[in-house]
Amino acid sequence: MLNFRTAGESHGKALIALIEGIPAGLKLDLDQINSELAERQKGYGRGGRMLIEKDRVEALSGLRKGITLGSPITLMIPNKDERIDTAPEVRVPRPGHADLAGALKYGTRDARDILERASARETAARVAAGAVARQLLSRFGITVFGYVISIGRVFCDCRLNVSDIPAIRASDLSCPDKKAAKMMRAEIDAAAKRKDTVGGVFELIAKNVPPGLGSHVQWDLKLDGKIARSILSIQAIKGVEFGAGFASALIPGSRLHDSIVKSGKRIVRGSNNCGGIEGGMSNGSDIVVRAAMKPIATLYSPLKSVDLVTGKQSPASVERSDICAVPAACVVGEAALSFELARALLEKTGGDSIREVERNMNGYLKQAGAAFR
Ligand SMILES: Cc1cc2nc3c(=O)[nH]c(=O)nc-3n(C[C@H](O)[C@H](O)[C@H](O)COP(=O)(O)O)c2cc1C
Numbered sequence: 001m002l003n004f005r006t007a008g009e010s011h012g013k014a015l016i017a018l019i020e021g022i023p024a025g026l027k028l029d030l031d032q033i034n035s036e037l038a039e040r041q042k043g044y045g046r047g048g049r050m051l052i053e054k055d056r057v058e059a060l061s062g063l064r065k066g067i068t069l070g071s072p073i074t075l076m077i078p079n080k081d082e083r084i085d086t087a088p089e090v091r092v093p094r095p096g097h098a099d100l101a102g103a104l105k106y107g108t109r110d111a112r113d114i115l116e117r118a119s120a121r122e123t124a125a126r127v128a129a130g131a132v133a134r135q136l137l138s139r140f141g142i143t144v145f146g147y148v149i150s151i152g153r154v155f156c157d158c159r160l161n162v163s164d165i166p167a168i169r170a171s172d173l174s175c176p177d178k179k180a181a182k183m184m185r186a187e188i189d190a191a192a193k194r195k196d197t198v199g200g201v202f203e204l205i206a207k208n209v210p211p212g213l214g215s216h217v218q219w220d221l222k223l224d225g226k227i228a229r230s231i232l233s234i235q236a237i238k239g240v241e242f243g244a245g246f247a248s249a250l251i252p253g254s255r256l257h258d259s260i261v262k263s264g265k266r267i268v269r270g271s272n273n274c275g276g277i278e279g280g281m282s283n284g285s286d287i288v289v290r291a292a293m294k295p296i297a298t299l300y301s302p303l304k305s306v307d308l309v310t311g312k313q314s315p316a317s318v319e320r321s322d323i324c325a326v327p328a329a330c331v332v333g334e335a336a337l338s339f340e341l342a343r344a345l346l347e348k349t350g351g352d353s354i355r356e357v358e359r360n361m362n363g364y365l366k367q368a369g370a371a372f373r
Pocket of ligand 1: 047096097098118119120123234235236237238296297298320321322323325328329332
């Protein structure tokens with residue numbers, strides 16, 4: 001089964017993504033992985049760390065002449081800011097971070113032991129793994145992209161398509177609506193001025209996903225459950241919704257559910273309020289997921305906390321930090337969605353080599369899914 005693990009600390013030697021289950025014979029473009037890593041690093045409102053790092057992967061295993069062997073793929077992203085052994089202690093845990101719960105759990109008074117791994121620097125490895133999954137998906141014509149729809153209280157009322165990807169990438173807020181982006185920048189500037197932080201919402205879309213990925217037969221095989229878990233596990237993500245999401249609860253069934261319509265020989269849907277997943281399976285429509293990110297937890301005007309060594313009330317520690325990281329989180333979300341879709345695709349088709357996977361997918365589409373393409 002396709003899976004990945006990550007390893008590495010924020011200021012350690014490197015981040016690692018270990019990916020198992022990618023079939024043999026897939027040509028991997030490392031430049032494309034690096035370009036995803038560069039996307040994760042940018043965004044209006046990021047802090048100083050991203051100016052230090054220039055994330056690039058080194059492939060340590062699983063490839064021969066740039067082609068996957070079917071063996072575990074190890075990707076390493078070296079840290080330029082390697083100082084884990086000399087970085088100062090963090091005795092006053094920061095509210096909103098893993099610091100306090102982790103220090104209690106591991107019996108330490110130095111939350112640096114916790115934050116080094118809890119840090120969202122780890123998401124660089126997730127993006128690398130997701131970029132591999134994307135290359136597999138693209139063999140099947142599946143595209144995953146995302147964009148920012150709100151920062152703080154500023155919303156962009158847009159529904160974007162594949163043709164908008166260059167404009168999304170060109171925007172420092174992953175929001176091609178220039179008017180909204182300008183107001184979002186102002187929201188971030190205002191937060192910075194108040195020594196505060198802001199969160200936001202991003203939307204992810206997967207196009208051309210064949211029907212029948214995931215399963216209705218068991219709770220932990222449902223595709224929406226798997227995608228939600230993966231996205232919710234991204235640092236600072238506090239909510240996930242599919243299609244009409246929370247608004248579904250307000251709409252009568254007669255207006256919410258997506259009619260099934262015959263169009264020539266094809267079966268199409270009258271709308272996509274379900275966000276492309278019904279009964280735990282992709283239904284052939286676009287998969288549409290939104291995620292809400294809480295404001296960055298490290299505050300330059302710190303909240304109250306307690307010194308774990310003296311036991312005295314004290315302002316929380318301050319680590320170098322972003323003011324807003326929603327565009328970066330969106331890139332991590334794209335990686336998470338890509339990986340889950342690649343896993344579901346391989347679960348549907350099986351296959352040790354990419355040719356076998358393609359043959360199995362083509363057979364399946366011929367039998368059941370052609371009507372949706
Ligand atoms: C891409 C990205 C960058 C982040 N950068 C920062 C940061 O600079 N400072 C910070 O305090 N939190 C940052 N965070 C959020 C923290 O990692 C997160 O709030 C913390 O891990 C606790 O989140 P949780 O309660 O959801 O686990 C970032 C999150 C993401 C996804």
